[in-house]
Amino acid sequence: MTKLKTSKDEIIYLLNKAIDKYKSETGQQIILNTNRKNYESLAILLSEISNQLPEMWEQWGTEKYPEPKYEKDQYVYPYRKYDITGGQIKDALSGIVSNPRPFLVDACYVYLYGVGRKAFEKNPLDENLVEKDSAPPAASEKNEVPQLQAVVDAIVLKSKKQRIFYLIALFVLVISCVALIALYFIREQQFNTIKKDLSILPYQPTQQEIDSLEGVWLCYTGSPQARSSDPNRYHLVVSNVLDVKYNKNGYFTFTRYGASFDHIGHMQFESPWLVSIHSYVRNSEDQIESPRHSLMRLDKEKQFIPVISASWNFDVGNKNNIIGIRELYIKQGKGGLITEVLNTRENVGCHCKIVQWDHGNDKKNFYLKNESLDSFSEQSIRELLNENSIILRVPQEGLIIKKDSLK
DSSP: OOOBOOHHHHHHHHHHHHHHHHHHHHOOOOOOSSOGGGGHHHHHHHHHHHTTHHHHHHHHTOOOOOOOSSOGGGOOTTSSTTOOOHHHHHHHHHTOOSSOOHHHHHHHHHHHHSSOHHHHHHSOSOGGGBOOTTOOOOHHHHTSOHHHHHHHHHHHHHHHHHHHHHHHHHHHHHHHHHHHHHHHHHHHHHHHHHHHHTTOSOSOOOHHHHHHHSEEEEEEEOGGGGOTTOTTOTTEEEEEEEEEEEOTTSOEEEEEEOSSOEEEEEEEEEETTEEEEEEEEOOTTOOOOSOEEEEEEOOTTOSSEEEEEEEEOOOSGGGOOEEEEEEEEEEEESOSEEEEEOSOHHHHHHTSEEEEEEETTEEEEEEESEEEGGGOOOHHHHHHSSGGGEEESSOOTTTSOOGGGGO
């Protein structure tokens, strides 16, 4: 029994024969590329045949096609049930359709041979459509559509290159995401290790503690009393202003404005009402210069809060030495803005640094300079900041001037 070719081998041959016949009959050229519009005129011609299949199936010798469930004139091309589109012809020609529509196949047979596939199989009129066992394809069949095959090969190659590009891009993106996630977890683990080893933020302060520490502070320190380069150092104290702000991560940052230079640093609660203070001289190189460490027992019921600090005498050159010192913190209030007042007559007149605290409708100036402890009327301040409040790193007689030595 004669067996016809099937699937894409059959439809590719039929469509190429139909294109040749259409060109011969109409004189119109059909450009074989990926533009479906190029095949539309042939598709319309074949659709006129395919839409007659429900009536002519016996006469043409095809399988029986059911009548569509609408009036004949109800729809026009390309919306009828058995219409063939340019895109269907393009896809079938390119070989990407394994099971072409039966009415497309029968329309091609009727257009080329006047009979449908079923009748053609009983009496083959073209040997090229007959399946031959183990026989190599005919030369004419192999060379039937070289131009179309070249287009198809180019499309496949381009598609393959695009897939490779997208795969590489996806691979790079995935590797980048994995690397970023890994880096995040490594950094997180490192920070957790540092926090644990150095006991950073071991205690989260309450809102009451935050309110007590945050704000503007006036600080007195007696460090000039240990400055050997100053012969008038007896009972000298210097005032500083601290602007303390709470960081949402659980610690505080501050700027400490001094008479000659400023400090920057951070504070954190180590336990309830116990605060550690770390700072260093602010400079343009962002280097650690003259670091100082302090401990404060924060007691909001006291006006004057004494703080023990490991500090410096801030002497010149090699004479700059580490000292232990008691400082006095006095809370001024919260909020507002701290600015330094520069280049005014008042600066010249007081020979000091002027820092202004602007808090709403009120402004307050702080005059930062070395002052005589004996000029303070408050007895408790004089007792807290006298020469007994200083400890030298190496004991040295005569450096800290006492009242008896002035006689």
